[in-house]
Amino acid sequence: MIHKFNPINKNKLDNEWRRENLPPVETLEKLGLKAGDIFADIGCGIGYFTIPAAQMIGDNSAYALDTSPEMLAEVELRSKAAGVKNIETLKTAELDLLIPDESVSFGLMVNVIHEIVDKNQFLEEISRIIKPGGKLAVIDWEKAETEMGPPIDHRIAKEDVVSMLEELGFYWQQTLSFTENFYGLVLVKNS
Numbered sequence: 001m002i003h004k005f006n007p008i009n010k011n012k013l014d015n016e017w018r019r020e021n022l023p024p025v026e027t028l029e030k031l032g033l034k035a036g037d038i039f040a041d042i043g044c045g046i047g048y049f050t051i052p053a054a055q056m057i058g059d060n061s062a063y064a065l066d067t068s069p070e071m072l073a074e075v076e077l078r079s080k081a082a083g084v085k086n087i088e089t090l091k092t093a094e095l096d097l098l099i100p101d102e103s104v105s106f107g108l109m110v111n112v113i114h115e116i117v118d119k120n121q122f123l124e125e126i127s128r129i130i131k132p133g134g135k136l137a138v139i140d141w142e143k144a145e146t147e148m149g150p151p152i153d154h155r156i157a158k159e160d161v162v163s164m165l166e167e168l169g170f171y172w173q174q175t176l177s178f179t180e181n182f183y184g185l186v187l188v189k190n191s
């Protein structure tokens, strides 16, 4: 059975362990986020990546997309505290990201894909919002036994994520490793 992250555990999304494994600014730089990007954080949680990304891209929009109103309320609190004004929070539906076609130059999805039942349809919806030539970066748990994280049979191997996205018209650009716990993938949507 698919397990959804419970907002009651939101402190697990920003703590010392996470900052060691996935330092937010360094991770976004490694994935290739640039000033001038139009950014969407798909399944943004509390905004651990959305807020630094919004600061990195300048005045453009950073969309914080999540199905959980509790998570989005936390993004709003945290972005206000950080003085960040270019984040637009949106409560999305399971398979509908609500923003216009081809409106995003850099999509990010961290620790979300393993929570989705219909992965193919979700990735198709992500493809819809990304501009031709735009990027999608995916970070998720390595499909291996690690000290933390979901059970191995809930995880999805990086090769499977790449194959699904290739089927949907993306090409692979980069694979990264963030400690032994997480993989990172960067794919580009064909122009």
Ligand SMILES: C[S@@+](CC[C@H](N)C(=O)[O-])C[C@H]1O[C@@H](n2cnc3c(N)ncnc32)[C@H](O)[C@@H]1O
Residues within 6 Å of the ligand: 004, 005, 013, 042, 043, 044, 045, 046, 047, 048, 049, 065, 066, 067, 068, 071, 092, 093, 094, 095, 109, 110, 111, 112, 115, 116
């Ligand atoms: C483990 S949390 C990760 C949050 C954030 N990406 C991070 O790394 O800090 C997974 C998030 O995905 C969200 N989520 C799950 N299914 C979703 C869907 N179909 N569309 C958008 N968000 C979803 C959950 O509400 C939760 O906030």
